[in-house]
Amino acid sequence: xxxxxxxxxxxxxxxxxxxxxxxxxxxxxxxxxxxxxxxxxxxxxxxxxxxxxxxxxxxxxxxxxxxxxxxxxxxxxxxxxxxxxxxxxxx
Numbered sequence: 001x002x003x004x005x006x007x008x009x010x011x012x013x014x015x016x017x018x019x020x021x022x023x024x025x026x027x028x029x030x031x032x033x034x035x036x037x038x039x040x041x042x043x044x045x046x047x048x049x050x051x052x053x054x055x056x057x058x059x060x061x062x063x064x065x066x067x068x069x070x071x072x073x074x075x076x077x078x079x080x081x082x083x084x085x086x087x088x089x090x091x
Contacts, residue, residue: 024088028081039070042070046066046067046070049066
């Protein structure tokens with residue numbers, strides 16, 4: 001096991017992870033990953049609600065609206081990810 005960990009550690013780049021921009025960038029990337037994962041879970045859950053609505057117009061409408069807003073949230077999170085990484089990369 002020790003040899004496996006040493007081999008993996010040897011392949012890691014020698015990045016200065018103590019730099020504030022690097023720490024900030026990693027933290028923001030984790031947050032955006034969590035937001036994307038949450039949006040995907042909500043979309044799947046709403047799809048299941050849609051399938052189980054059994055033609056009930058009110059349940060179908062709720063499921064559709066949830067899917068639409070989850071996709072909108074996913075798009076906003078993706079755009080925010082791009083903008084934040086651009087700004088951090090510029091400085």
